[in-house]
Amino acid sequence: MGGRGGEACQGSAFYSCDPPWLGHRGGITFRVDLPVATRWSDPPAVRRNGTETVLQWVPGHAGLDGNKTADRLAGEATAGDQDSAPIDLSSARAAVTRHVRELSRQRATAAHPHPDPTPGHDSLARWGSVTLSQLRTGTSPLTRDTLHKIGPAANDECPACVEPDSAAHLLTDCPAYEAARRRRWGVDPRLVDVLGGPATKVVTFIEDVRRAEPPLDPPPP
Numbered sequence: 001m002g003g004r005g006g007e008a009c010q011g012s013a014f015y016s017c018d019p020p021w022l023g024h025r026g027g028i029t030f031r032v033d034l035p036v037a038t039r040w041s042d043p044p045a046v047r048r049n050g051t052e053t054v055l056q057w058v059p060g061h062a063g064l065d066g067n068k069t070a071d072r073l074a075g076e077a078t079a080g081d082q083d084s085a086p087i088d089l090s091s092a093r094a095a096v097t098r099h100v101r102e103l104s105r106q107r108a109t110a111a112h113p114h115p116d117p118t119p120g121h122d123s124l125a126r127w128g129s130v131t132l133s134q135l136r137t138g139t140s141p142l143t144r145d146t147l148h149k150i151g152p153a154a155n156d157e158c159p160a161c162v163e164p165d166s167a168a169h170l171l172t173d174c175p176a177y178e179a180a181r182r183r184r185w186g187v188d189p190r191l192v193d194v195l196g197g198p199a200t201k202v203v204t205f206i207e208d209v210r211r212a213e214p215p216l217d218p219p220p221p
């Protein structure tokens with residue numbers, strides 16, 4: 001910050017001679033206004049007739065006089081209770097956007113504990129790619145837990161063994177598919193290994209064990 005009064009305005013790289021002194025520097029936009037009471041409708045000459053405040057970027061933590069004081073004051077200000085501090089609409093929007101993004105990131109992580117992509121996922125045909133994504137996120141209509149959750153299945157029983165069905169049950173636990181599973185992943189594979197291995201193995205397994213269609217309830221007798 002610096003003061004400058006009464007000189008002929010030269011403008012600078014950071015601000016022009018005309019109010020409201022909009023400036024651009026890198027990604028930062030700032031406005032410099034007069035600390036004395038003026039109105040937007042006042043002519044520029046009136047608005048310039050005071051102490052001009054210039055915002056100037058300076059390197060932080062470089063031992064500059066005043067900067068350390070400003071840093072300390074800013075720290076004290078932000079350490080205070082912020083709950084009742086007024087903020088402008090765009091800051092509020094940005095805060096809400098950040099919050100929502102963080103919530104959905106947490107939800108995705110909770111539903112999807114296998115952050116590593118399944119190798120070959122992107123090379124699969126559309127059906128395989130969608131099926132794999134749904135299995136990874138626990139939202140596949142090929143398992144009865146999903147069908148039960150969204151409505152069309154009366155229960156979540158596995159169509160092959162009547163234990164509770166899920167992506168993990170289908171891929172790693174269901175005893176009815178043991179042979180097809182063992183051929184691909186050996187004895188007792190973990191879900192993280194199945195989904196962390198080649199994507200084509202998952203897709204051919206689903207087809208092999210005839211689970212490529214949603215296992216809907218049998219028609220009433």
Ligand SMILES: [Zn+2]
Pocket residue numbers: 158159160161162163169173174175176
């Ligand atoms: Zn089963």
